[in-house]
Amino acid sequence: DAGVIQSPRHEVTEMGQEVTLRCKPISGHDYLFWYRQTMMRGLELLIYFNNNVPIDDSGMPEDRFSAKMPNASFSTLKIQPSEPRDSAVYFCASRPQGEKNIQYFGAGTRLSVL
Amino acid sequence: EDKVVQSPLSLVVHEGDTVTLNCSYEVTNFRSLLWYKQEKKAPTFLFMLTSSGIEKKSGRLSSILDKKELFSILNITATQTGDSAVYLCAVPDNYGQNFVFGPGTRLSVLP
Numbered sequence: 001d002a003g004v005i006q007s008p009r010h011e012v013t014e015m016g017q018e019v020t021l022r023c024k025p026i027s028g029h030d031y032l033f034w035y036r037q038t039m040m041r042g043l044e045l046l047i048y049f050n051n052n053v054p055i056d057d058s059g060m061p062e063d064r065f066s067a068k069m070p071n072a073s074f075s076t077l078k079i080q081p082s083e084p085r086d087s088a089v090y091f092c093a094s095r096p097q098g099e100k101n102i103q104y105f106g107a108g109t110r111l112s113v114l
Numbered sequence: 115e116d117k118v119v120q121s122p123l124s125l126v127v128h129e130g131d132t133v134t135l136n137c138s139y140e141v142t143n144f145r146s147l148l149w150y151k152q153e154k155k156a157p158t159f160l161f162m163l164t165s166s167g168i169e170k171k172s173g174r175l176s177s178i179l180d181k182k183e184l185f186s187i188l189n190i191t192a193t194q195t196g197d198s199a200v201y202l203c204a205v206p207d208n209y210g211q212n213f214v215f216g217p218g219t220r221l222s223v224l225p
Binding site for chain 1: 145146148155156157158159162202206211212213215216217218
């Protein structure tokens with residue numbers, strides 16, 4: 001398996017633009033997580049899904065952030081409009097139903113909002 | 115609120131030194147504690163600890179858990195420049211569905 005795949009790897013955009021980050025979890029994994037990592041705040045959970053259903057979105061910072069999982073093999077995290085303080089590395093992770101103790105991370109998307 | 119604290123936040127050593135990284139936690143319903151190594155990309159899994167006093171070992175890395183005092187340590191002996199990374203400690207949250215991560219310890223090993 002290729003692991004969790006995220007795209008793009010890097011995104012540079014201007015303030016006010018819409019940004020869409022994409023994630024393909026490992027096939028067969030029931031849980032998908034979106035994290036944001038910054039130097040100041042470390043690794044923060046934004047939202048996670050179980051069987052394509054959002055379970056906990058309490059980490060989503062504001063209404064500008066939204067996430068969807070239309071099917072078991074694809075999820076998006078959208079920021080609209082983007083702001084410079086959204087600059088961070090965004091990670092997607094997945095795990096299977098019965099394996100609570102390990103999450104498999106994608107390589108991350110480095111977002112820079114100018 | 116579940117919480118993970120790590121210390122030190124940053125550490126610089128020379129090759130060959132031994133380092134000890136600390137992780138303390140507060141969680142309503144403890145299940146396990148995990149250590150990850152993060153280099154330039156995504157975190158990679160190192161250890162999972164569930165029982166007190168049982169050392170997990172992988173090469174020059176070892177880790178142990180103290181459930182009474184609510185902490186864990188990660189030891190790296192004979193450090194190499196390739197050990198330079200951020201080491202993250204995490205515990206599953208109260209519902210056991212997600213992890214609470216500590217801020218990480220940034221280790222720099224100089225040649």
